[in-house]
Amino acid sequence: MVFARVLALGTANLCFLCVVLLISFYTARRLLLDYRISKSGGVRAPILATNPLFAIPIFVTASWKQMNNRLLEFFDWIFNWATPESPNCVEIAFNGGVRYLLTREPEHIKTVLTSRFTDYGKGSQFHKVWSPFLGDSIFTTDGQLWQDSRSLIRPMFIKDKIRDLEIFDKWSAALIRKLPPQGQTVNICDLFYRMTLDVTTDYLLGASVNSLDYPKNEFSHAFNEVQRIQMMLTILSPIECLIPKWRYRRGIQIIERFMNPYIEQTLRIPVEELEKLSKSDKDFTFLHNIARFTRNPRIIRDQIMAVLIAGRDTTAATLSWTIYELSNYPRIVAKLRNEILATVGAGRMPTYEDLKNMRYLTHTLNETLRLYPAVPYNVRAALQTSTLPGLPGQPDITVFKDDVVVYSALAMQRRKDIYPPVSEKFADPAVFNPDRWEHWTPKAWTYLPFNGGPRICVGQNFAMTEMAFILVRLLQKYERIEYRGDWHAQYHKAEIVGAPGHGVPVALYEAQHGEVA
């Protein structure tokens, strides 16, 4: 009866009725949210959208920019709608419910990562979107599960484990062997990605995929493909169920096919024998260590996968950006090389202490990570109602359970207003200049390539040691780096990790007698 009456209204009236109902629904939701927020004593961030009509174009723009490698442009663009009270944080609500707070404010990042650490976490949506790939690993979990993972993984990254640099020596030598004769062009970015995959698989499993020798192996291809799709699923997480996933699933299977035999082989070793092996150090791998504490192949697989994804692209991208920048600054190359030759000469393998003592080398890597933090965008979900601090004199922004905070170390570290004025000692922050680190330390929470707080990158020391080692080995042999391409046309391609979109085509020139040019 009711149905017949509704039909009798005619199509035009029906459409009109639907529009009125939808507008009423979203207006009511918005008013309700406003009411809850004012009751909480906080405020909203400047609002970009509170309903699908406005939110969908924003999500589509974000994914379009992402597909065209212009995500930073998008992230900066949205702050055109910010206000003087909240210049670096805005919000979007997809359906008038869960809000996405996008921020490049150091105090917000500090709040999420440390001051209110337990209020924020990866959350259930992140876990849902990432768990086919990373399971219940350190990356996808919160609370006790995360803490258990961290305790499992941390011992393999203590200083004593990293001091043994043999693995870096083996793979940096393999990389150098792959370089063409001097003066010939090579995309060194591609070689770095292959080398760090070899280092990481060797370190984790005790067996490398050997992608330097076999670049077209299906593991590398699958690993890249899975990460690419994973980033898309993350950006479009409110509608991720609409994205086809067969390539993603197939990629994960290929990665597992490579890893599983090593896991099975390790699980055949009795725990007592693993204990003995742990003392001998040499052939004791990350995999062996995890197998001492858990015999569950699924947990082992998840943690290995997490560290693989954490450790491979991050270091490869950072090394690539470093060479890209160095190729434009022969003066910096000469200064860096000077320090390297003064410390280890033209041939000696650097020790852990040598690497830590080369301050200009550390400044160079720090400067790269300032301009190109390897994890440019990150998210945290509110696990309970919380806040983000307002500017001095302004009320805090209320954040309800399940709201998502999207923060960008890249956008934050590119903000000019967080740096001192340009002077003789402090070059324009948009420019690569390791020398600035000789007289300057970033203000707390304005420099976060490795995150901060309890979830700070567990592999930070491993990464800095690996990257420093490889730069030393390269600059011991080569004195000049020439960019072969349009240096200014380079762009930041952000998947999970931000890499040089054009690769890094360079020609390297050997030093004559190890002398500085």
Ligand code: HEM
């Ligand atoms: C330039 C190199 C690297 C950078 C810039 C970097 C950056 C980061 C960042 C920003 C996070 C926080 C992610 C989050 O909480 O959402 C992180 C976490 C992590 N990183 Fe790194 N990383 C690097 C290299 C490595 C390496 C080489 C490894 C291991 C071999 C590693 C292992 C991890 C692990 C296991 C976590 C998870 C920590 C946790 O959630 O408790 N990272 N890293």
